[in-house]
Amino acid sequence: MEATDLLKKVRQIEIKTRGLSANIFAGEYHSAFKGRGMTFSEVREYQYGDDIRNIDWNVTARFNHPYIKVFEEERELTVLLMIDVSGSREFGTSFKYKKNIITEMAAVLAFSAIQNNDKIGVIFFSDRIEKFIPPKKGRKHILHIIREFITFTPEHRETNISEALKYLTNAIKKRCTAFIISDFIDDDFEDALKIANQKHDVVALKVYDKRETEIPSIGMIKLKDAETGQYHWADTSNRAVREAYSKWWRETDETTRRLFSKCGVDNVSVRTDDDYVKALISLFKKRI
Structure with missing residues (x-):
């Protein structure tokens, strides 16, 4: 991306998300997230x-x-944004990919934190820790973070949420509020989540696309796993195939919800074609 295009993109995201933080989230964020x-x-x-x-x-x-x-x-908090940068974030069938929603939501939270005089840092993770930006204050720091949201290219494409949570637990000594933003297409992270939430205040923001919930009947299609690179053929005209996939999605989604509840982690789900503003406000109000 050219420097002028990058600056334009950063500015667009800043204008939109900073306005949302100032006009909509200021009071809710302040009330929902308590000091140390x-x-x-x-x-x-x-x-x-x-x-x-x-x-x-x-x-x-x-x-x-x-x-x-x-x-x-x-009142002063340390806020960590844990951003899933695995290959599956590049999926999307509406106007935006999952990674676009993740970027905007993260930027809104970052500006909300800064307006509340909180420090903000970022952990980019795939199946390992890709990059860590230590918590700081100030607009300059926020703009640096947004540039990273837009331009950062991970070295790996698979997901290991447990590894990210272990890093949070071990690397961040003082209690913080950690927003983990992911599609949570992973398993076996219950123990790490439970331990992390005992030390920190972990909040889960799940981002998904409507096409991940069901497959349309469009005949034989070739599917690619965004994280492993493997291809699979599927006959979507077969009703049993479509129903089996929908059942898998429902069960996986319900398992994730039960896991958050069991670990005492506040959470919200955001679909790429829905309004994430309403979802975040709903989350904040539940915590007040």
Whole structure:
């Protein structure tokens, strides 16, 4: 991609996603994602209804009158965007590929984080960690991240979500909010997800295409696995073939949903031809 085309693309994404962050998500994001804890603010006289557990006994003894400690929520967060860059993200049958939706959603979250004075970092992963951008603040940092979303080319095409989650657990020492954005076409990552969510606040954003849910009847077609490169022939005019595929999708999707629920991970699914704005707002409101 030429430099002028890249700058234009970055600017287009910035204008759209920054506007969404400022006008739609600002309040919901701030309310939905809490700070790391509470910090001491001041001591004041006890008032009726105050929590007696916050009484400062030293000050109370000194003035012979009850005083309580006042705490404020520590708002600053560290946010990690875990971006699936495996081959399957290049699929799409509507106006956008999965990777386009992933890029826009990630940019919206990045701008929302910056507006909330949070640090933002990125982990690109396939079946291994492709690239790590350490968390920082500022518009310049955000634009660097968006450029990476657009231009980054992974070395590998398969998926290993477990490997990405293990990296998150081991590499990020302080508690953070981690958005893992993927189609979750993978298995055997339950243990890694459970451990990661115990240390961090993990949120799953599943992106999929409508054509992944069912196959139309269009005769004999040649299919390519985007991650392995293998080709398969399928007779889509055969009703049994179509029904078997639809059944596989439903069962796989339901298994993933149950896994998120079991691990206590907030999640939302976004189809490439649907409005991801509504999906994100719905997710934020569930957390408030």
